[in-house]
Amino acid sequence: MCGIAGMAASANVSQKLLRSIAALEYRGYDSCGMAVQRNSTIDIRKNVGTVETVNSLERFTDMKGLVGIAHTRWATHGGVTQANAHPHADNESRLAVVHNGIISNYKELREKLSREGAVFRSETDSEVIAHLVAQKIARNGRDVEEGFVEAIDELEGTFALAVISVDAPGRILCVKRESPLIIGLGDDANYVGSDFSAFFEYTRRAIIMEDGEYALITPESYAVKSLLTRERVDKEVTEIEWDAEKARRGGYPHFMLKEIYDQPITVQAALQIPREDIQALAGMIHESRQCYLGGVGTTYYIASMGQYFFSRLGGRYLPVVSTDEFAHIAEVGPEDGFCAISQSGETYDTLSALRHAKSGGARTAGIVNVMGSTLVRSVDVPILQGAGPEKCVISTKTALSQAVVLLLASMELGLLAGRLSEAEVEALREEVATLSDLVLDTLNERSGYFHTAAHAHQHMKNWLYLGRGIYYPAALECALKMKEVTYLHAEGMSAGFLKHGTISLIDENMYTIVLMPTPEEAELHALTRSSAEEVRARGGFVLGYRFEGDEVVEGLFSEEIVLPRVSPLLAPFLHLVSGQLLAYFLAVALKRDVDRPRALAKSVTVA
Numbered sequence: 001m002c003g004i005a006g007m008a009a010s011a012n013v014s015q016k017l018l019r020s021i022a023a024l025e026y027r028g029y030d031s032c033g034m035a036v037q038r039n040s041t042i043d044i045r046k047n048v049g050t051v052e053t054v055n056s057l058e059r060f061t062d063m064k065g066l067v068g069i070a071h072t073r074w075a076t077h078g079g080v081t082q083a084n085a086h087p088h089a090d091n092e093s094r095l096a097v098v099h100n101g102i103i104s105n106y107k108e109l110r111e112k113l114s115r116e117g118a119v120f121r122s123e124t125d126s127e128v129i130a131h132l133v134a135q136k137i138a139r140n141g142r143d144v145e146e147g148f149v150e151a152i153d154e155l156e157g158t159f160a161l162a163v164i165s166v167d168a169p170g171r172i173l174c175v176k177r178e179s180p181l182i183i184g185l186g187d188d189a190n191y192v193g194s195d196f197s198a199f200f201e202y203t204r205r206a207i208i209m210e211d212g213e214y215a216l217i218t219p220e221s222y223a224v225k226s227l228l229t230r231e232r233v234d235k236e237v238t239e240i241e242w243d244a245e246k247a248r249r250g251g252y253p254h255f256m257l258k259e260i261y262d263q264p265i266t267v268q269a270a271l272q273i274p275r276e277d278i279q280a281l282a283g284m285i286h287e288s289r290q291c292y293l294g295g296v297g298t299t300y301y302i303a304s305m306g307q308y309f310f311s312r313l314g315g316r317y318l319p320v321v322s323t324d325e326f327a328h329i330a331e332v333g334p335e336d337g338f339c340a341i342s343q344s345g346e347t348y349d350t351l352s353a354l355r356h357a358k359s360g361g362a363r364t365a366g367i368v369n370v371m372g373s374t375l376v377r378s379v380d381v382p383i384l385q386g387a388g389p390e391k392c393v394i395s396t397k398t399a400l401s402q403a404v405v406l407l408l409a410s411m412e413l414g415l416l417a418g419r420l421s422e423a424e425v426e427a428l429r430e431e432v433a434t435l436s437d438l439v440l441d442t443l444n445e446r447s448g449y450f451h452t453a454a455h456a457h458q459h460m461k462n463w464l465y466l467g468r469g470i471y472y473p474a475a476l477e478c479a480l481k482m483k484e485v486t487y488l489h490a491e492g493m494s495a496g497f498l499k500h501g502t503i504s505l506i507d508e509n510m511y512t513i514v515l516m517p518t519p520e521e522a523e524l525h526a527l528t529r530s531s532a533e534e535v536r537a538r539g540g541f542v543l544g545y546r547f548e549g550d551e552v553v554e555g556l557f558s559e560e561i562v563l564p565r566v567s568p569l570l571a572p573f574l575h576l577v578s579g580q581l582l583a584y585f586l587a588v589a590l591k592r593d594v595d596r597p598r599a600l601a602k603s604v605t606v607a
């Protein structure tokens, strides 16, 4: 949600901290700020806007000091204002705090602290932390560590936070509860961040903090301790394997386009996931009485595509539940399984669903992109996608690679269930290996058509995506891409559902995109054709996406875009890519903030 960065160094920190929050901006970007401690003062600068805008207003790089914290915000409590931006300070600005998460008892704390003299300058829940820590430090004879731990004890809710104080010069104190926080270990500096992006330009060595721990960081040392006992905890140092170069834009105008073009490679990376890992997931599904698939937003739609793969190849119907609703509907027992899908591995709703599944005694698995994330560390069967960092807020390459993982797992399930032979699985894996070139062909040879269509139809404000079978969840995902990045109204729907009500919306103000199956899927193909005809019969404009070699649809659409000839197994993947391309080009035509669309955040770590 929000991004936290901190640094204790032997040289001035502001320049590096600025780069850290720029790298974290995908987590939130409505405002940002920095606090740097020097001698007995803390300089705090913050404002509304992107990191670049705020830096030009506030000149972060003029700040001088060897220890600092910084923040990029995605507003939850309190509007987008300078006062609500982080860092927050106590009355005398003896300390500054940056926070990610929600302090659920902030109203009680605010009232109590106000009665005791705290002067609140913002509407945020986070500011109570500054006043509470300051009060505890004062009551503990300026013992910053003791005051900090006592204050944390009183906080309810979820948080990752970092504090600097003139009473603890050169040090950062930090702690987490259900929000991610990672320490980076450098040669002449140590770091803290919401995730690896905060410091992976500076070091690849990291320590992952757990709930119940806090840490003290100086330029030369770090200590992770238990909140309960105050004793030091031995921590393993993790080597980050992500390549910083991969996280750069590499000449593309936007990360979204770069990441769409990364997909031929991420498909190959998914195919290189150790087969034993995929088999472990299939085994868990096979052995479970009922195995749920869960995700939210894009990952819910990808899980829904997986549902079709498991049914078709593995012969198992797996319930798919959006993780924000999971605890309200899913009865989970010890014989059940739960497989969560998440790019970040930190999504609050998905982690809550995981807790619900665990509390019922279920076995758990996770398909996750971010190494070291909470989800990866919490499940019995972790599968790392290896898609590399995804910087654009809109998921593209990670979603496609999750769908590949689910397809591979459904094959293994088919093998375990005796529905597929080893030779058949091998042949299917070879087929999946061709996906990389098909995606490349779509990108290199067809993206011009999407560009043209986007420019021709940029005036249209309402879009309807239709698909049947597995093309139905693909249609839902294409519509989500459109909504997120263009701010246009887009709906996805099963084509068969249309005539049960929504068809009344069809007029010259609604454009329909039909995701055609391959001609080999004769029944689905015929049913989808008739839905397209229903729309055209009511004067609706239909843009058809069909595959090469499909002659049956000639003359059916108002306009069409032809995708490479492909097998039924791989066809839905190309529809995902087409949804990404149209959304991207429309967003550019409409001059949207492509990599950071309004109101969104990459990792939604609040309920």
Ligand code: AGP
Pocket: 296, 297, 298, 299, 341, 342, 343, 344, 345, 346, 347, 350, 393, 394, 395, 396, 484, 600, 601, 602, 603, 604
């Ligand atoms: C995708 O484009 C969205 N930004 C969003 O729906 C996202 O997929 C969802 O918030 C889940 O995130 P996760 O994959 O990090 O769990």
